[in-house]
Amino acid sequence: MIGVAVVGTGFGQKVHIPGFQAHPHTEVVAVYNRDLDKAKAIAQSYNIPHACNTLADIVRLQEVQAVSISTPPFLHYEMAKAVLKAGKHVLLEKPTTINAAEAKELYQLAQKAGVIAAVDFEFRFVPGWQLFSELLSQGYVGSKRLIRIDWLGSSRADAARPWNWYSLKDQGGGALGSLGSHTFDYIHWLFGPVRKLSAHFSTAIPQRRDPSSGELKPVETDDTCMLMLELADGTPCQVSISAVVHASRTHWVEVYGDRGTLVLGSENQKDYIHGFRVWASQPGKPLTEIEIPNRFLFPKNYSDGRISAFIRVVDQWVQGIERKQEILPSLREGVYSQLLMDLSHESNATSSWVDVPSLEEFLAH
Numbered sequence: 001m002i003g004v005a006v007v008g009t010g011f012g013q014k015v016h017i018p019g020f021q022a023h024p025h026t027e028v029v030a031v032y033n034r035d036l037d038k039a040k041a042i043a044q045s046y047n048i049p050h051a052c053n054t055l056a057d058i059v060r061l062q063e064v065q066a067v068s069i070s071t072p073p074f075l076h077y078e079m080a081k082a083v084l085k086a087g088k089h090v091l092l093e094k095p096t097t098i099n100a101a102e103a104k105e106l107y108q109l110a111q112k113a114g115v116i117a118a119v120d121f122e123f124r125f126v127p128g129w130q131l132f133s134e135l136l137s138q139g140y141v142g143s144k145r146l147i148r149i150d151w152l153g154s155s156r157a158d159a160a161r162p163w164n165w166y167s168l169k170d171q172g173g174g175a176l177g178s179l180g181s182h183t184f185d186y187i188h189w190l191f192g193p194v195r196k197l198s199a200h201f202s203t204a205i206p207q208r209r210d211p212s213s214g215e216l217k218p219v220e221t222d223d224t225c226m227l228m229l230e231l232a233d234g235t236p237c238q239v240s241i242s243a244v245v246h247a248s249r250t251h252w253v254e255v256y257g258d259r260g261t262l263v264l265g266s267e268n269q270k271d272y273i274h275g276f277r278v279w280a281s282q283p284g285k286p287l288t289e290i291e292i293p294n295r296f297l298f299p300k301n302y303s304d305g306r307i308s309a310f311i312r313v314v315d316q317w318v319q320g321i322e323r324k325q326e327i328l329p330s331l332r333e334g335v336y337s338q339l340l341m342d343l344s345h346e347s348n349a350t351s352s353w354v355d356v357p358s359l360e361e362f363l364a365h
Helices: 010-023 036-045 054-060 073-085 100-113 127-137 175-191 305-323 330-351 359-364
Strands: 002-007 026-032 050-052 066-069 087-092 118-119 145-151 194-201 207-209 216-218 224-231 236-242 251-257 261-266 277-281 288-290
Touching: 002 010, 010 026, 010 066, 010 305, 026 036, 026 054, 026 087, 036 050, 050 054, 054 261, 066 073, 073 087, 087 305, 100 118, 100 207, 100 330, 100 359, 118 251, 118 305, 118 330, 127 175, 127 261, 127 277, 175 194, 175 224, 175 236, 175 330, 277 305, 330 359
Parallel strands: 002 026, 002 066, 026 050, 066 087, 087 118, 145 236
Antiparallel strands: 145 251, 194 224, 207 216, 224 236, 251 261, 261 277, 277 288
8 A cells, every 4th residue: 555645635635535545555644734623624534644734744754655736736846846855756736836947847856756756637537538549549530630629617707706826827826727737738648749839818807806805806817718739740729718608518629630520528517527428420421429438437436527537547656656667647747738838828928929849858958
């Protein structure tokens, strides 16, 4: 059993703790919350032996061999750095850090420490996505001509939703950070690297009320992102991301080629993991749904689909730890996603196309 400490108890409590407790090779031995009373209450309710309110206490525990970090993005860099310097394996939530330089430093630290560092890019492990990936790799669409991605949700559509760190750019907030970080990873996974990009951000709700003071405070971050990418193979890719729209087609990926079309989509508003289906067609023929083979299905479905996908991420991480081998998705993939986010901010600020270096170039620079 690998002794794991869970740092961050929002998403950590909803997904990480149940995911680790369900995995046969991991045991949650410690939990962190900056409020010690909260940490103790959570530890008691999940039967976790240690509750801590400092990261130093977490990494000092001999039972802790690995740490998952699901705090807000602006805390990732310092926390992950402390974990890596203590020689512990790390599983990091996305977005990886606040900028690509920080992500790169963490990647290099993990390499130096010889530990296994993963990022929770869970779409790689969702059944419909795995079928979609397989069909693409088998050349179903032929030569790609156009990729269209829409990820449209209403998580921040209510103007009464209070102001918090998500409204601050320097704390990693915004739709690009929460959704775009995933999108950039799966574009890289499914279609390969990006050559150049153009980004335009907008904010539909420019002020939100601070719950502590009651004052209206400015929202510095994007809630809608429009992206145009040119992939390294020349394929154009159009991406629309929004967290403030009420749409029935919540998450859709369409690939058009000279030999066929592939579509992956979900209309599940309440669970962004469950509900993905795959359709395919040859030129001149109607789109037909393709059944997802049993070999891709989750062995167990949870009411919160994120747990099902997270357990598969944990499985990869555990295999890497046991075999002492780097895995996918590692911090390397986290660096690339973060680099594309940084360049998107640059493009939005300058209203121009921006060239994207290769990941190898960026890491070597």
